[in-house]
Amino acid sequence: MKILITLLSIIAGLIILYFGLAFILIQIRRPKFNNKGYTKLEKKLLDIFTSMFDPDLADKIKMQIEYFENKRKWRQYWEKSMSIELYGDKKMSPKFKYPRQDESKIATIRFKVNEEKYSIDFNSYDGRIWGWKIRPNPKLIQKTDNIEVTGKKINNDPNEKVLITIEKTEFKIIPNFGGVIGEIAKVKPIKVAFNPLIPQQIEIFKRKIDSVLPNGYIKIIEQTEGLEFNDFRISGISEIQRTGLDDGDYFHLVEFDYGIITIKENDKNGEIYFCHFSDGSIDKLGTDFDKILKERTA
Structure with a gap:
């Protein structure tokens, strides 16, 4: 019995040490x-x-x-x-x-x-x-x-009058979306969804992104200017944020509590990445946005 108690104490100590070190490493990396x-x-x-x-x-x-x-x-x-x-x-x-x-x-x-x-x-x-x-x-x-x-x-003239005056409006009744959103919505309820921008506005914001937006994401924003689920949100094209990481800038497409699905600035191959908040690491996921989104939200 004493040996068992000793082993359990050692294991508990190692677990505490592991999580303590992990917390310290996260704090060191945190800006x-x-x-x-x-x-x-x-x-x-x-x-x-x-x-x-x-x-x-x-x-x-x-x-x-x-x-x-x-x-x-x-x-x-x-x-x-x-x-x-x-x-x-x-x-x-x-x-x-x-x-x-x-x-x-x-x-x-x-x-x-x-x-x-x-x-x-x-x-x-x-x-x-x-x-x-x-x-x-x-x-x-x-x-x-x-x-x-x-x-x-x-690169861009500060004296050029470029305004950010897009006002998003919610759907009063969330519609039956097509494509990958419709599939996900069958198992994960949508909390909030916003009316889509007009095509001319979408084109303006597409030109601002120095990268290739995935076709799956474009199909989503043609239906809605962003939507929220309980545990993740899909950014509307007017609100895509940029995060500067070690090897370049990344644009947020889908945000979770633990990381983001992104594309990289100046990447013309349509590659999609996942950036982890915990340690700043980046996973290369491929180019199939629908497949990636379904796997990450399953």
Whole structure:
């Protein structure tokens, strides 16, 4: 009996240790908010970035950069890159903002440090700079401003008036959807579904996605601008979010509590991925959206 109790105690201890270590690893990987200012490298790149625009726009962007310098931000070093998102702590004054309100990549700068090649992408949302991503990981060069610029490009003009004014409306009575949604709805009840956008609006949002949307997903959004089940939701095309991971940016198509079905930016092969929230790992799933969705929601 004593041996059995001892064995059970050892097993219980190992289980506690395992989950404790798993929790610690998740916390280590989880991005943390901070109020620290920009690094020496980032300040140099921000100066180059603002110089790419006309004086009036450059002044607005400088005011935004100054506003966010010592306010709440999200910074994460990955194995091959670094991401930063600027949140602040209160609503920004409209006088600081530019006309473009959609989520978009507004500029790219390519540069060298000690002959090593790097690139930085600046992202925009709601009329202001949202953050940037540097590839490869710049942790070892953050204290330098001695860089050689090898290329600059404005991807989307911040002065272009692009609004995000889509107002989603719920179906009063959830219809009998066709295709894969109809099949899933037979075993999993739909909580909320939204009326689809008109075809012209769908085309506008399709052009904003720098990747190939799966045919199965397109068939869904032609019927509904997103829908929710008890344990997952399918994003409408007007609300597709972008997440920056170590090897690139991914667009959310289906969201679960534990991860997301996504497509990757600039992937023209129609590949579909699953990104796990717990450890940031990514599974390549293939190109059959309907099959993948049924397997993940079974």
